[in-house]
Structures are given as C-alpha cells and as structure tokens.
Amino acid sequence: MTSRPLGVGALGGGHSRSSQTSGTSAGALGVSVRRDRRKRTLFPLGLVVGVLVGGTVVARRLGYKVGGNTVVRCRDGHLFTTFWIPGASLKAIRLGWYRFQRCPVGNHWSLVRPVKDADLTDEEREAAERFHDLRLP
Structure with a gap:
C-alpha cells in the first residue's frame, strides 16, 4: 500500500477535477459563462429596440409624423x-x-x-x- 502525501487530492497532484478533465482553467470557464449571460441579456434588448425603430420607420413611410x-x-x-x-x-x-x-x-x-x-x-x-x-x- 502506497501512502499519499498530505494535501494531495484523490486525483493526485493537487489539481481540480475540472482542470484535468476539460483542459481549461476555471477562469476561462467563468469568462465563457459571463459571455453567454451577456448574450442572453442583450439579445432581447436589441430585439425590442429593433422592433421600435422598425415600427417608427414604417409609421413614417405611411405618412405619420411620429418620433x-x-x-x-x-x-x-x-x-x-x-x-x-x-x-x-x-x-x-x-x-x-x-x-x-x-x-x-x-x-x-x-x-x-x-x-x-x-x-x-x-x-x-x-x-x-x-x-x-x-x-x-
């Protein structure tokens, strides 16, 4: 039976499981999650702004002086x-x-x-x- 030094995890070497299995650091994963969250937040906002601008353009072409x-x-x-x-x-x-x-x-x-x-x-x-x-x- 081999004894492990204190402080070394079950996977050995003191590395976390996510960094060994995915090959990326935890910091890179955090950036990716933030980008996804930003996309989910900005897409609906952009959609609403696009609909309002499009509606204004259509209304003006129909002869209404809105805006x-x-x-x-x-x-x-x-x-x-x-x-x-x-x-x-x-x-x-x-x-x-x-x-x-x-x-x-x-x-x-x-x-x-x-x-x-x-x-x-x-x-x-x-x-x-x-x-x-x-x-x-």
Missing part, C-alpha cells in the same frame, strides 16, 4: 400636438397605437391617435399647433 411633436386627434375629434416617441411615454398610458392622455382642447381625458400629415388641412394643422399638451422640461 417627436406629432399631431393627434382625441375621441371627440379635437386636434392638438403632443410629443410622441414610439415605445415610450411620460405623460400617457400606451395602448398599442393609441394612448390615453389629457386633451388640452376639451380639457378631458381620452384615447388619442396620431393623424397622417396628408389628412390635415392647413387650418387643422395650425389649430393643432396652437394646442400642445404639457411640454417636457
């Missing part, structure tokens, strides 16, 4: 200007293509939606520019 000061119409037919950023809202509750926010023309809460620039007359456009909801600081 800044946008003319919107409330359910009562009032026209006013609001700051509209697809995927974000500070002053309204987003409900798909509609938003629930305060109408400064009729002084009421209503669903609003963007209006195509081509659908507005010059008078309607001027009227909408006179009424703007709360301005952002």
